[in-house]
Amino acid sequence: MSLQREDVEKIAHLARIELSEADIPRYTDNLSSIFEFIEQLNSVDTKGIVPMAHPLDAVARLRPDMVSETDQRVHFQQNAPLVEAGLYLVPKVIE
Amino acid sequence: MSWEVVIGLEVHAQLATRSKIFSGAATAYGAAPNTQACSVDLGLPGVLPVLNQEAVRMAAKFGLAIGASVSPRSVFARKNYFYPDLPKGYQISQYELPVVSEGTLLIELEDGTEKVIGVTRAHLEEDAGKSLHEDFQGYTGIDLNRAGTPLLEIVSEPDMRSAKEAIAYMKKLHSLVQYLEICDGNMQEGSFRCDANVSVRRVGAAEYGTRAEIKNLNSFRFVERAINFEVERQIELIESGGKVVQETRLYDAEKNETRSMRTKEEANDYRYFPDPDLLPLVVEADFLQQVKAELPELPDDKRQRFMTQYGLSKYDASVLTASRELADYFEEVVQSSECEAKLCANWVMGDLAALLNKNDLEITESPVTAAHLAKMIRRIADNTISGKIAKDVFEAMWAGEHDGDADGIIEAKGLKQVTDTGAIEKLVDEVIAANPGQVEAYRGGKDKLFGFFVGQVMKVSKGKANPAQVNDLLKKKLDA
Numbered sequence: 001m002s003l004q005r006e007d008v009e010k011i012a013h014l015a016r017i018e019l020s021e022a023d024i025p026r027y028t029d030n031l032s033s034i035f036e037f038i039e040q041l042n043s044v045d046t047k048g049i050v051p052m053a054h055p056l057d058a059v060a061r062l063r064p065d066m067v068s069e070t071d072q073r074v075h076f077q078q079n080a081p082l083v084e085a086g087l088y089l090v091p092k093v094i095e
Numbered sequence: 096m097s098w099e100v101v102i103g104l105e106v107h108a109q110l111a112t113r114s115k116i117f118s119g120a121a122t123a124y125g126a127a128p129n130t131q132a133c134s135v136d137l138g139l140p141g142v143l144p145v146l147n148q149e150a151v152r153m154a155a156k157f158g159l160a161i162g163a164s165v166s167p168r169s170v171f172a173r174k175n176y177f178y179p180d181l182p183k184g185y186q187i188s189q190y191e192l193p194v195v196s197e198g199t200l201l202i203e204l205e206d207g208t209e210k211v212i213g214v215t216r217a218h219l220e221e222d223a224g225k226s227l228h229e230d231f232q233g234y235t236g237i238d239l240n241r242a243g244t245p246l247l248e249i250v251s252e253p254d255m256r257s258a259k260e261a262i263a264y265m266k267k268l269h270s271l272v273q274y275l276e277i278c279d280g281n282m283q284e285g286s287f288r289c290d291a292n293v294s295v296r297r298v299g300a301a302e303y304g305t306r307a308e309i310k311n312l313n314s315f316r317f318v319e320r321a322i323n324f325e326v327e328r329q330i331e332l333i334e335s336g337g338k339v340v341q342e343t344r345l346y347d348a349e350k351n352e353t354r355s356m357r358t359k360e361e362a363n364d365y366r367y368f369p370d371p372d373l374l375p376l377v378v379e380a381d382f383l384q385q386v387k388a389e390l391p392e393l394p395d396d397k398r399q400r401f402m403t404q405y406g407l408s409k410y411d412a413s414v415l416t417a418s419r420e421l422a423d424y425f426e427e428v429v430q431s432s433e434c435e436a437k438l439c440a441n442w443v444m445g446d447l448a449a450l451l452n453k454n455d456l457e458i459t460e461s462p463v464t465a466a467h468l469a470k471m472i473r474r475i476a477d478n479t480i481s482g483k484i485a486k487d488v489f490e491a492m493w494a495g496e497h498d499g500d501a502d503g504i505i506e507a508k509g510l511k512q513v514t515d516t517g518a519i520e521k522l523v524d525e526v527i528a529a530n531p532g533q534v535e536a537y538r539g540g541k542d543k544l545f546g547f548f549v550g551q552v553m554k555v556s557k558g559k560a561n562p563a564q565v566n567d568l569l570k571k572k573l574d575a
Contacts, residue, residue, distance in 0.1 A: 014364060016177055053170040053192070053369045059377040065112045065149035068119030069133035076137060077129070086128035087236035090179040093226060 002032040098295045100326050101303055102261045103253035106268055107246050108278040109222065109286040110153045116221050116245035117144030117187065124284050132224070132239035138183035143372055146171075150245040153277035154194045154219050155378060155386045157247060160275055160393055161214055163198025165383055171219075171373040174365045179237050180224035188248075190367040193218035194376065200251075200271070201395060202263040203413060212264050213252030222246050241285075247277070253292065253303065258322040262315050265289060266417075270394055274419045288313045293325045294339070304329070305339040309346050309353055321346035325353050397422055405429065405436035414444055421458045424465045432469035434476045442472060446489050463492050463499055471501035484510050484558055514561045516568070519552075522560060523568045526551045537573055548573065 008028045012019045019027060073086065082089040115122055118135035135142045158165040172190035195217035203209050224239035249268060255261045269287055272278035280287050294306035309325060312318045324346075329339050344353040392400070394416050401412035401422075416422045421443070428439045447468065451461060471488055474480050480488060488504050497503030505511055513519060526548060527534055537544040552565045 014175070014366065053375050054371065054373075056374065058374050059168075060146050060374040062148035062151060063119070063145040065114050065147050066119060067114045067121045069114075069121070069131075071130040072133070073129045076132070076134070076139075082234070084231060084234075084236065086130070087227065087231075087238055088129070088179075089231060089234040089236055091235070092228065092231075092233050093179055093235045094228065 003028050003035065007031075097298050098326075098330050099298050099300070100256055100258075100322075101253045101294045101296065101306075102255040102258070102322060103292040103306075104251045104255070104261060104265060105290040105292070106249045106251075106265065107222075107288050107290075108249060108268075108272050108280075110150050110245040110247055110277055111279055112147055112149045112153070112245055114147060115243035116147050116150050116219065118243055120243065122244050124281075124286075126240055128236075128238040129240060132242055136182070136239055136243040144187060144370075146373065146376065147245060150219055151194070151376065151378065152382075152386055153245075153275070154217065154247055155383060156275050156277055156390065157217055157249075157272065158195035158198065159383070159387055159390060160271060161195075161198030161200055163195045163214060163217070165378055166192060166194055166196065167378055167380075168192065169194040169218075169376045169378075171370045171376070172367045173370045174220075174367055176365060178223070178226075179235060180226045180239070180242065182224070182239065182242065186221060186223065187370055187373070188220035188367075189218035194378070200264060200267055202260065202267050204263060205259065207409070210254075210260065212254045212260075215250045215252050217247050217249045220246050220248055247272075253294075253306075258319045258326070261291065261322055262319050265315060265318060267394075270417055274391060274394055276391075282313050282315075285313060289318055291318060291322055291325075293322055293329070295326060295329045295333070304333075305341050307339060307341065307353070308343050310343055310356065312346055317346060317348055320348075320351055321353055324351060328353065391419070405440070407436060407440055411437075411440050411444065415440060418458065424458050424461070427465035428469045428472065430469075431466055432472045432476070434469075434472050438476065439469075439472055442468060442489075446486060450493055462495060463489070467492055467499040467501065474501055474505065478512060478514060478561065480505060480510055481512050481558070481562060483562075484512065510559065512561050513556055513559045514564065516564065519556070519560050519564050520568055522552050522555050523565070523572055526555065527572060534573065545569065545573070 005024060005028060008019070008024055008031060011031070012027075077083045077088070080088050110116075112122060114120060115136060118133050120133040120136055121131045123131065135144060155165045157163075169189055170192040171187050173185040174188045174190070175185045177184055193216040196215070198214040198217075200212050200214055201209055202212055222241050222244040224237055224242040227236040227238065230236060251264065255264060269280050272287070273280045278286055282288065289312045291309045291312060292306045293309060294304040296302065296304040307325060307329070309321050312321055325344070332339060343356045345356045346353050397416045398409075398412045401407050401416060402409060405412075407415070415425045425439065425443050428443060429436050432439060447461065447463065451458065456462075468489075471485060471492065474488075475482055475485050487508075488501055488510060491497070491504045491508070492499045492501060497507060530548075530551070533544055533547060537548075548569050549562070549565055552560055552569065553562070556565075
């Protein structure tokens with residue numbers, strides 16, 4: 001399966017990545033070769049094998065329900081370009 | 096040609112854990128903005144999520160309570176989308192392998208019939224932060240305290256056929272999660288909210304119609320109105336030759352209408368994939384056994400018990416078991432008054448419920464305690480006061496007179512019922528003597544006047560004469 005230009009544009013948009021005109025053919029080729037690789041994997045007979053959700057053969061360790069974090073707002077908000085009244089400010093988003 | 100309405104609900108119940116689903120930050124409601132958002136919740140580089148055991152326990156509890164299967168192995172996935180209140184650019188949720196699948200919930204409709212609604216699945220996920228659009232010129236304020244709060248998303252089958260059924264289902268779920276103590280059920284604070292999938296089809300059609308999803312309904316009333324509006328919109332649209340498009344719609348409570356949110360074609364392209372930061376969740380059989388042992392009596396079982404143990408009607412039992420707190424209150428009244436359950440039920444569902452409603456109070460906030468109400472009911476049962484006078488006593492208890500003690504109020508106000516035959520006879524004689532005209536008319540055949548005499552005697556006794564004795568004596572004297 002090979003990707004079309006529109007597919008790449010759509011993926012880039014979903015990922016919020018800006019691609020220049022010149023880059024699009026290169027990405028289209030690279031991504032297409034990933035799909036070819038996946039197709040190779042698809043050709044292997046996996047009947048009866050439980051799909052793997054994680055490369056490690058281990059299960060989740062759970063955490064007791066305890067509050068262990070303290071308020072570090074001042075600290076964290078030093079990274080933010082704009083804050084007011086304790087809130088992070090971002091350009092207006094309207095639904 | 097008539098239409099059939101098809102509704103499925105997605106309910107988000109905020110799990111009542113102390114800390115977040117993947118971090119040790121607090122989940123308390125109402126804290127100052129961003130004071131409960133730690134590095135994991137903010138999605139800072141290098142942090143890793145670690146799953147909260149209590150959230151898993153609560154999900155398992157729910158699964159067992161609806162007779163679902165709790166998956167021995169489930170997987171967390173990333174749901175990718177961009178919005179400023181979602182710092183990581185993805186929400187950790189469950190997709191292909193949810194922790195709970197295939198349960199049922201029994202709902203009761205207004206006409207008393209019952210219906211089984213299928214629950215397709217329930218999965219664990221994290222909540223997003225909050226966006227405040229109003230207060231900042233040209234900006235949106237972001238509060239990430241809620242980011243990472245554990246949610247159980249409960250997805251129903253498209254089994255409901257009217258807004259009323261949808262409400263009955265939602266109320267039942269609302270009651271159940273509170274019985275299980277896994278969610279506080281506070282809808283104003285957003286702890287329990289709902290999206291409704293609504294479609295219509297011709298009666299008898301085999302295929303479902305195209306559905307619209309109505310987002311973020313946070314009250315029972317809104318759910319009902321939004322569904323009814325949406326149903327009418329879709330029917331009108333189809334009947335005038337149009338077509339329903341699959342889309343997300345927002346309910347506007349002020350205008351009582353739903354409107355399209357966004358129809359961007361990628362709106363639902365979430366590109367789910369297993370989250371590499373989280374290993375599969377394994378629920379062991381003995382863990383499940385332990386959770387099962389901790390399950391409280393469930394609403395349906397409690398209702399059945401109330402019917403058999405107390406001889407209550409199905410309706411009474413349903414009302415009294417609608418919440419665990421109300422059921423506990425009722426049982427305390429019965430046990431401590433040692434009176435007939437039906438009499439207790441009438442007071443809890445009648446005068447008490449009316450005053451609670453009027454003052455917008457929950458049963459847990461009742462100024463009249465179960466013990467105090469029990470004491471008053473005992474005074475009705477032992478004939479110290481009549482049922483009518485009891486209403487005055489109850490109001491005085493509600494107002495906090497004599498610390499809500501019925502005996503104190505009865506004593507201070509002189510409300511004790513008069514059961515002394517001699518005293519009542521005296522009143523009866525007085526009334527007969529004072530109304531010669533009516534006596535003559537009654538004896539002449541105007542039977543209806545009997546009520547007038549009863550009323551007069553009760554009036555001169557200030558309501559305190561025992562009504563049964565008044566009746567007996569009047570009959571004896573007037574018919575003599």
